Amino acid sequence: MKIGIDAMGGDFAPHEVLKGVKDYLQEAGDAAQVVLIGDEEKLNALLAGADLPQASYSVVHAPQVIDMHEHPTKALKEKPQSSIAVGFGALAKGHTDAFISAGNTGAMLVGALYSLKTIEGVLRPTISTIIPKEAGQTGLLLDVGLNSDCKPEQLNQFAIMGSVYAQNILGINKPRVALLNIGEEEGKGNLLAQATYPLLKENKHINFVGNAEGRDIFIDKADVLVCDGFTGNIVLKMAESLFEITERKGIKHEYFDLFNFENYGGTPVLGINKPVIIGHGISKAKAFKNMLALAQKMIEKDIMQKLAAELKP
Amino acid sequence: MKIGIDAMGGDFAPHEVLKGVKDYLQEAGDAAQVVLIGDEEKLNALLAGADLPQASYSVVHAPQVIDMHEHPTKALKEKPQSSIAVGFGALAKGHTDAFISAGNTGAMLVGALYSLKTIEGVLRPTISTIIPKEAGQTGLLLDVGLNSDCKPEQLNQFAIMGSVYAQNILGINKPRVALLNIGEEEGKGNLLAQATYPLLKENKHINFVGNAEGRDIFIDKADVLVCDGFTGNIVLKMAESLFEITERKGIKHEYFDLFNFENYGGTPVLGINKPVIIGHGISKAKAFKNMLALAQKMIEKDIMQKLAAELKP
Numbered sequence: 001m002k003i004g005i006d007a008m009g010g011d012f013a014p015h016e017v018l019k020g021v022k023d024y025l026q027e028a029g030d031a032a033q034v035v036l037i038g039d040e041e042k043l044n045a046l047l048a049g050a051d052l053p054q055a056s057y058s059v060v061h062a063p064q065v066i067d068m069h070e071h072p073t074k075a076l077k078e079k080p081q082s083s084i085a086v087g088f089g090a091l092a093k094g095h096t097d098a099f100i101s102a103g104n105t106g107a108m109l110v111g112a113l114y115s116l117k118t119i120e121g122v123l124r125p126t127i128s129t130i131i132p133k134e135a136g137q138t139g140l141l142l143d144v145g146l147n148s149d150c151k152p153e154q155l156n157q158f159a160i161m162g163s164v165y166a167q168n169i170l171g172i173n174k175p176r177v178a179l180l181n182i183g184e185e186e187g188k189g190n191l192l193a194q195a196t197y198p199l200l201k202e203n204k205h206i207n208f209v210g211n212a213e214g215r216d217i218f219i220d221k222a223d224v225l226v227c228d229g230f231t232g233n234i235v236l237k238m239a240e241s242l243f244e245i246t247e248r249k250g251i252k253h254e255y256f257d258l259f260n261f262e263n264y265g266g267t268p269v270l271g272i273n274k275p276v277i278i279g280h281g282i283s284k285a286k287a288f289k290n291m292l293a294l295a296q297k298m299i300e301k302d303i304m305q306k307l308a309a310e311l312k313p
Numbered sequence: 314m315k316i317g318i319d320a321m322g323g324d325f326a327p328h329e330v331l332k333g334v335k336d337y338l339q340e341a342g343d344a345a346q347v348v349l350i351g352d353e354e355k356l357n358a359l360l361a362g363a364d365l366p367q368a369s370y371s372v373v374h375a376p377q378v379i380d381m382h383e384h385p386t387k388a389l390k391e392k393p394q395s396s397i398a399v400g401f402g403a404l405a406k407g408h409t410d411a412f413i414s415a416g417n418t419g420a421m422l423v424g425a426l427y428s429l430k431t432i433e434g435v436l437r438p439t440i441s442t443i444i445p446k447e448a449g450q451t452g453l454l455l456d457v458g459l460n461s462d463c464k465p466e467q468l469n470q471f472a473i474m475g476s477v478y479a480q481n482i483l484g485i486n487k488p489r490v491a492l493l494n495i496g497e498e499e500g501k502g503n504l505l506a507q508a509t510y511p512l513l514k515e516n517k518h519i520n521f522v523g524n525a526e527g528r529d530i531f532i533d534k535a536d537v538l539v540c541d542g543f544t545g546n547i548v549l550k551m552a553e554s555l556f557e558i559t560e561r562k563g564i565k566h567e568y569f570d571l572f573n574f575e576n577y578g579g580t581p582v583l584g585i586n587k588p589v590i591i592g593h594g595i596s597k598a599k600a601f602k603n604m605l606a607l608a609q610k611m612i613e614k615d616i617m618q619k620l621a622a623e624l625k626p
Contacts, residue, residue, distance in 0.1 A: 134558050134561070134562075145495055148495060148502060148503035148504075148506075149503045149504050180547065182458055182461060182542070182543055182546040182547065182550075189461060189543065190461035190462045190541070190542075190543040191461075191462050193461075193543070213546075213547070213550050214546060214547035214548065214549065214550025214551040214553075214554065215550040215551065215553060215554035215557075216554075217547075217551055217554070218551070218554055218555070218558060219554070219558075228503070229495070229503075230495055230502065230503040230506070230544065231543065231544055231547055233495040233526075233527060234493065234495065234526070234527035234530075234544055234547070234548065235527065235547065235548075235551065236527065237495075237526050237527025237528040238527040238528065238530055238531070238548065238551065239527075240527075240528060241527065241528035241529075241530070241531055241532070242531070242555070244528075245447050245531060245532075245568070248447070249447075249566065249568055251564070251566050251568065253562065253564050255558070255562055255564065
């Protein structure tokens with residue numbers, strides 16, 4: 001398998017990307033080949049002293065870079081030689097089997113939605129985040145910002161996608177799916193939650209356990225939490241900021257280490273027909289290494305095929 | 314002034330209510346008289362040994378209690394002699410100047426909305442929560458659950474109400490008001506946020522500073538955060554659970570003490586014509602004392618009149 005990675009994406013690219021690739025290859029052996037996408041001259045200069053196993057990587061030239069604050073659609077159009085545009089091109093043509101970038105998140109989302117095909121039957125792709133639980137387990141929250149306004153049918157599909165992902169990637173058997181809501185009983189919540197509940201209850205593809213409230217997010221009530229992307233993004237950013245605050249205040253505890261999102265790598269875009277993983281702008285070697293391992297796992301488990309099977313119209 | 318308090322409301326009533334009243338009266342002196350609402354026989358038996366200054370309190374008999382899990386509307390109808398129903402009756406008739414309860418939250422909300430008048434011009438009353446900030450300040454988040462689906466005009470009024478409250482009760486001069494959103498720039502967010510932003514920008518009653526994201530909730534970007542009640546309730550419950558988790562894990566730090574919601578007492582219902590404060594079910598003496606002090610401050614500052622002046626149609 002070939003995993004494409006944007007060598008120029010992220011605040012600490014390309015150095016930390018290359019360090020992450022090296023660490024990944026040391027563990028992965030010859031399970032995968034990494035395709036570094038970026039400025040060939042710059043990369044080759046760095047690779048000369050990087051001591052990477054030559055047979056395990058290749059470089060694809062992409063002389064342009066989309067900056068963090070560029071307008072996604074405009075930048076993708078005006079920079080066809082950017083690492084993100086070239087990365088998606090390689091993936092769409094089948095030259096690679098997955099694509100990873102910690103660059104401009106908007107450009108990654110636009111690229112994923114427009115360069116690749118949506119899985120048949122999927123209304124809208126989604127992005128998720130890993131949620132650390134009090135007892136040390138991890139759960140999944142989705143959507144976390146790709147779909148800020150949602151329809152009940154979309155949340156119902158997110159539940160399936162989250163469930164397949166939790167089962168195959170997080171290794172959770174029969175993941176418990178809950179609707180993030182503001183009350184425990186059926187009938188509670190805003191109009192969206194009220195209309196979504198009966199769909200989830202009837203959904204035979206998932207193990208629905210009812211509503212979960214804000215206070216249940218960090219405890220072990222459910223494995224997959226479903227919500228609209230507005231709510232999910234607020235929850236995600238709040239959880240991330242919490243880790244940063246404890247770091248700044250020097251509050252050390254293994255519980256807060258679980259909130260270090262670098263441990264989880266990036267977030268995959270679910271619902272498209274190829275694995276795409278979006279990293280945080282502040283990703284360092286560890287995050288890149290974990291994203292590469294995640295891409296490998298998604299390919300090995302053939303997640304896209306499993307999603308397609310569950311979502312077939 | 315006379316402050317009515319539900320002596321039977323909350324998991325630790327009536328004992329902790331009476332302790333809170335005693336602590337409050339010790340500090341407040343003769344600034345206020347407390348009207349204890351509940352079962353007269355039970356209360357008198359407890360009061361006999363409670364050593365409260367006789368001139369500073371009275372008891373109003375209410376033989377029924379609405380339990381925590383009763384259906385609010387049904388319970389209020391079927392239990393007209395409950396402490397909550399009697400408490401609202403006394404407030405509506407002007408026998409008291411404020412009403413506090415840590416009992417059934419739903420019944421408190423229904424009572425507030427139907428026993429009292431909405432301030433002229435207010436589309437929907439709202440409830441808020443105090444949000445502790447990284448540097449030790451406190452901000453206000455609203456709505457936190459009374460209005461799970463909102464219109465832009467409602468959020469625009471919540472901004473005014475939150476601003477008046479922050480200025481007068483929290484003592485923040487020209488409070489900075491932000492829209493809780495999932496992006497920094499104007500135009501970001503779900504349909505509600507997109508439509509609300511221009512209203513807030515044009516609103517001359519507030520000091521609007523733009524969007525705040527989930528990561529800004531706990532830092533000092535704004536003093537008043539405005540959102541729909543679905544999002545706000547999730548944020549509130551998440552913050553509350555965080556305190557509980559750190560308690561359970563024995564993680565001690567002054568920062569997390571700020572998350573002890575007992576310090577803030579309860580949440581006032583804003584937009585109705587009399588002060589009503591809803592306490593958490595787990596309120597203990599400290600919370601009751603703080604709610605009494607808050608009621609006193611709301612009466613002294615004549616918050617309802619100030620809200621009416623800003624919201625006049």
